[in-house]
Amino acid sequence: MxxxxxxxxxxxxxxxxxxxxxxxxxxxxxxxxxxxxxxxxxxxxxxxxxxxxxxxxxxxxxxxxxxxxxxxxxxxxxxxxxxxxxxxxxxxxxxxxxxxxxxxxxxxxxxxxxxxxxxxxxxRKRTEEHLRIAQTAGGIGTFEYIDGYATATVSRQFCRLLGLHPANVLPAQTINSVLQLDGPSLIPGPREGCIPDSLDAEFRIVRKDDGALRWIARRGEVIREGAGYRLIGVIYDVTQAKEQEAALRDLNDTLESRVEEEVAIRQQAEEALRQAQKMEAVGQLTGGIAHDFNNLLMAIMSSMTLLRKRVPADPALYRLIDNALQGAHRGAALTQRMLAFARRQDLTSERIGVDALIEGMRDLVERTLGPAWSLDLSFQTNLPQIVADTNQLEMALLNLAVNARDAMPGGGIIRITTEYRRVAEGDIAGLAAGAYVGLSVIDTGEGMGPETLKRATEPFFTTKGVGKGTGLGLSMIHGLAKQLNGIFTLASAVGKGTTATLWLPVAGGDVRGAVSVAPKPELPSHAQRLKILAVDDDSLILMNTAALLEDLGHEVLEGNSGEEALDLLRDNPDIDILITDLAMPNMTGIELADHATDIRADLPIILASGYGDVPTGAQQRIIRLGKPFGQAILAQAIREAMGRIKSQ
Structure with missing residues (x-):
């Protein structure tokens, strides 16, 4: 067609x-x-x-x-x-x-x-454009130029479009004197010195009469006549179309930018999900390893404790046993860090005055830091108490102080500050609205760049040299804060130091005062002889628990499973206390406790576990006993269990 x-x-x-x-x-x-x-x-x-x-x-x-x-x-x-x-x-x-x-x-x-x-x-597009031109003939200017002539025949509309004085004939030089910001000459030929291939072009001009900036389109034909040529064409104003085209292009750019932003957001969300899944997997692995390690440490600690009582009074032997016990205690501290990272350690809930706790640690912190570093304490007055685990909070504070020291190898001042703040939703990322106490450790050391800061709380990530850090310190503090319904934040810049802050919720009520520290357990000088049922699926742990109890003067029955324990309980109605492990196959310690109270409603129960996620709905008679435990802690748990029975 x-x-x-x-x-x-x-x-x-x-x-x-x-x-x-x-x-x-x-x-x-x-x-x-x-x-x-x-x-x-x-x-x-x-x-x-x-x-x-x-x-x-x-x-x-x-x-x-x-x-x-x-x-x-x-x-x-x-x-x-x-x-x-x-x-x-x-x-x-x-x-x-x-x-x-x-x-x-x-x-x-x-x-x-x-x-x-x-x-x-x-x-078709060209034809449509020509039709559009024909339909708007009032805005079209025509021109004709013959090769070799100095003038061009033009229409009055041609002159008006360019802002020239109306005429029928104009010098080509006058036409081309109209300022063009881009594009070829309006009348090609005189300057180019060659026959143009096409007249189709669009360009911006500055009109001669009013200086207006306009877009002009030129269309036409190049007719060859022997050795010369003739140009016949039109010009028309396309400013509005160009503006609409620019607006559409901007819209397209905006849409494309939004698409790219949405893709980037989706990629960030996917990466965050992958990181969360990875951290969850690491946490599960860490918690499982720490739990098993706790059992091994308990066997070592209990065996060494009993061995020290039974070997001849030889200082050299005592020194070797004490070294083994010290190593086991250090291992227990490491498992607590691992469980804190996994948010599965057993925390003791105590009302703590943060300022009193820090003051009580001043000597320990100063001795740990050394003479090249000075400590500057700045407390907000009349701070409310928080509910936390004293030992874990002390460990976190000491860890942060050591990190601050290591960031200033040449010495310096380490500031520890406290403040009370009512936090609104969104004030601190990841922290729910409420009342909090902030504990900050501030150094003026090397600081961290964005990438290091981003990874600082990852488990096993450390910038310290080989053998100088496990990479669990900050992840432990992060896990501790989360488990206490608070948050741990880091602010740092290279060359400007670091501020590490623990935000912990205040205790219920408006109680203000000194730190509440649980008394350290001591072995009883004499105790009532009790009949105790000890249950654990790990035969090594069961044997050592029984040995500790027998050394305290108690009679011990041993069960390797929940089913065996229930049989022993039915056959021995004179059992005074049940001590059971939490994580056991087929029947957990909580399930055993439920069945045991069906048999003996008044039976005191001690639940031993290295995990901190014991169900909150457990009976009031259940006493929590964290692993690994020593003989003194075990004796204290027995006293507490029997004391609860007497008070009811």
Whole structure:
């Protein structure tokens, strides 16, 4: 089919077409030879699986974002695609294409293929533009220039568009004197010295009369006449269209930017989820290892305690046993850090005055730091108490002080400050609204960069040298804060030091005062002989627990499982106390306690575990006993259990 061009007598024909088949699942593209020719890819491309970027690489840069958004809609589930856009062939020619396509869905309504037809509509677009020009003839200026002449024949509208004085004939030099910000000369030829290939161009001008900045489009024909040529064309104002095009381009850029932002947010969320899953896995592994290690340490500590009582009074032997006990206690402290990171250590709930606790630790901290570092304590007056575990909080404070010291190898001042703050929702990231006491340890040392700061609380991450840190200190403090319904924050910059802060919720009520410290357990000078049922699935732990109890003067029955313990309990109604492990197969310590109270409602029960996640609904008669425990702690738990029975 042919159409007559209303301007200049140009002819146009229906363009060629090609097809594409985009496999969404494998992200590959198949095209036919016509598509390959339209895109300038070469006929061999039609026999290959192409990367899907081939669909976009030839699209004009000004149209590419718009088409990417439309294709993204198809890949997200939209059904139809119908867009016109420009492509640039390898030789630099710009062609107009009309792409029409649709998505194909699988049984789950998920897109699996994107197929369509690409049609060359270049000539139609030109014809449409000429028609638009003809329909707005009032805004068109015409010109004619013959090669070799110094003047051009122009219309009055031509002059008005350029801001020139109306005339029928103007010197080519006058026309070209209109300031152009880009593009070729208005009347090509006199300056170029060669026959132009095309008159089609768009450029900005500064009008001669009022200095207005306008966009002008030029269209026409180059007619060759022997050795010379003649130019016949039109100009018209396309400022409004250009402004709309710019607005659309800005909109496309905004949409593309939003798409990129959404992709980035999704990637960040996925990365955060992966990190959370990784940390959860590390926490589970750490907690399990620490629990098993606790059992081993308990066997060592209890055996060494009993051995020290029974060996001859030899200072050399005592020194070896004490060294073994000291090593076991250090191992127990390490397991507490591991369990704190996993948020599974057994915490003792005590009302603590933070300022009194710090003052009580001053000598210990100063001796630990050494003479090159001085301690500056600054407390807010009349601080409310918090509920925490004294030993764990002391360990956390000492750890932070040592970290501050290591950040200032040449010495310096370490500040420890406290403050009371009512926190609103969102004031401190990750902290719920409420009343908190903040405990900060501040140094002026090396500081940390963003990447180091981001990883500082990861387990086993350390910037210290080999053998100088386990990488569990800050992760332990982080776990401790979370378990106490608080938060641990770090603020640092390279060369400006670090501020480490523990935010812990205040105790219920408005009680203000000194630290409440539980008395240290002591072995009884004499005690009532009791009949005690000890239960643990680990025979090594059971044997050592029984030995500690017998050394205290008690009669001990041993059970390796919950079922065996219940049988012993039914056969021995005179049992005074049940001591059971928490984590046992088939029947846990909590389940054993439930069944035991069905048999003996008044039976005191001691539950031994290295974990801190014992169910809160356990009976009031249950006494918690943290592993690993020594003989003094065990004796204290027995006294407390019997004391509760007497008080009821």
């Amino acid at each position: 042919t159409k007559t061009d209303p301007i200049g007598g140009l002819m146009t024909t229906t363009g060629a077409s090609g097809t594409w088949n985009w496999d969404i699942v494998t992200d590959s593209l198949r095209i036919d030879t016509h598509f390959a020719e339209l895109y300038g890819l070469g006929s061999q491309a039609a026999s290959e699986d192409l990367p899907t970027r081939s669909f976009f690489q030839a699209i004009h840069p000004d149209d590419r974002a718009r088409i990417r958004i439309a294709v993204a809609g198809i890949l997200a589930g939209a059904e139809l695609f119908s867009k016109e856009f420009r492509v640039v062939t390898p030789d630099g020619t710009t062609l107009w294409m009309h792409g029409r396509g649709q998505s194909h869905l699988d049984a789950n309504d998920e897109p699996i293929r994107f197929t369509g037809l690409l049609v060359d509509v270049t000539e």
